[in-house]
Amino acid sequence: MERVIAVIPARYASQRLPAKPLVDLLGKSMIQRVYERVSLASLPSSVVVATDDERIADAVRKFGGEVKMTSSDIKSGSDRVAAVAQKLPGEIYVNVQGDEPLIAPEMVDEAVRVLLDDPTAQVGTLVRRIESADDLVNPAVVKVVMSSMHNALYFSRAAIPVVRDIDDKALWLNKHTFYKHVGIYVFRRDFLLSY
Numbered sequence: 001m002e003r004v005i006a007v008i009p010a011r012y013a014s015q016r017l018p019a020k021p022l023v024d025l026l027g028k029s030m031i032q033r034v035y036e037r038v039s040l041a042s043l044p045s046s047v048v049v050a051t052d053d054e055r056i057a058d059a060v061r062k063f064g065g066e067v068k069m070t071s072s073d074i075k076s077g078s079d080r081v082a083a084v085a086q087k088l089p090g091e092i093y094v095n096v097q098g099d100e101p102l103i104a105p106e107m108v109d110e111a112v113r114v115l116l117d118d119p120t121a122q123v124g125t126l127v128r129r130i131e132s133a134d135d136l137v138n139p140a141v142v143k144v145v146m147s148s149m150h151n152a153l154y155f156s157r158a159a160i161p162v163v164r165d166i167d168d169k170a171l172w173l174n175k176h177t178f179y180k181h182v183g184i185y186v187f188r189r190d191f192l193l194s195y
Contacts (some may be wrong), residue, residue: 005090006032006044009077011099012053021056030058032063033101041108043116044094050080078185082192083109092116093192097183111184122191124183125152133170134179135139142181155181 009023010031011144017023021031028036031049049060052072060067070083092115094108098115107142114124129145135141147153154160163172166186172178187195 004092004094005084005088006038006047006094006096006108007081007084008038008047008096009080010048010049010051010053010056010096012056019055021051022059025101028063029059029099030101031060031098032065034053034063034096034098034103035060035063037083037101037103037105038096038108040092040105041112042105043109043112044164045090046088048084048088049098050084052080056092056179068123078187078192081185081187082195083190085187085192087134088180090129091189093189094186095185100183103184107182107184111186120187121154123195124186125169126184127152127179128182130173130178130180133173136178144181146179 001048010071012019014020021029025033035047035049040072046066048069049065049067050065051057052074057067057069062193068084068087072189074080074083077095081093085093092112096103096108111124112127136159143156143160144152145154145160159178161176163175166172182187
């Protein structure tokens with residue numbers, strides 16, 4: 001079995017909601033909720049929070065979680081996961097967004113299986129069918145267009161493709177199948193470090 005490490009990137013300086021990882025959700029911080037859910041997955045051998053902020057690191061240590069400090073110059077979650085991969089040996093790294101407190105542990109395992117089942121796959125992610133017009137028009141919901149082989153071709157905050165001559169977005173769902181991105185990426189170590 002390959003060593004699988006789940007990494008939860010967490011920044012204090014979130015643009016839309018500063019201190020988001022520390023927001024209280026029914027008595028626990030968001031980062032603790034995410035950590036606990038990811039820890040229930042069966043395939044990762046460890047779960048690590050990657051942060052550049054000592055307040056987040058302290059909160060993670062207080063609930064008994066593992067944390068790795070990363071540079072504040074890092075711009076993306078994937079780059080933060082790569083920084084952890086340089087410090088912590090593993091073969092597969094799972095990037096789980098730090099604002100998914102209700103993430104199903106089975107989804108983490110499903111994403112990892114993409115790489116376990118296909119030794120040629122270097123990176124994977126999950127999508128889910130969009131079933132509501134609200135999700136279709138919401139720019140916070142990232143949409144994905146895939147090839148017939150289920151390879152991601154495009155990511156967009158707008159609905160793609162556009163269904164012409166129909167203004168009611170709910171009717172678009174009758175004309176085309178749309179998918180939304182689920183905030184999980186899995187990488188093989190070598191690919192992640194070169195990416």
